[in-house]
Amino acid sequence: MNFILFLVIGGLIGWAASKVMGTDAQQGILLNVVVGIIGAFLAGLVISPLVGVPDLTDSLSLGAVAVSFVGACLLLFVVSLFRGRRRAV
Template identity: 30%
Template sequence: MGILSWIIVGALAGWIGSKITGNDASMGAGANILCGIVGATIGGWIMSIIGKSGVNGFNIYSVLVAILGSVILLSIINAIKKRK
């Protein structure tokens, strides 16, 4: 995937992930993009562990994997924030 595709998938996955975890009000566009890109990496890593393909192009499967990863990332961040 090209850099523009990563940004688009990252923005979409980060935004949806922040909606699911309730972080949307505290996140801006840049944070959504970063969260989605990192989430795609996490989701791809998890999928490879269970024997599935990770983010492999600009398609619905890749977006779903990225959303899964961003929800996991935001859940971890929320748990850390609550401990403080």
């Protein structure tokens, strides 16, 4: 049950991050879930120990969701840096 909840929360976090970062039109629901889960994982490794908040795998709290959201936004930002902007011809 925790795995399904983790996928749903990850999907919502990924969708919200893609809305904030302006990449929602480029990605579908599957990529939203992937971005949310990878962002939550990276945030749990890097950001959570710095701010003293448990990660999303430890507890479902507002702080854990916020840290996961920041991680997903940072992931989208880094991906956009490497991908670059494409010009319309």
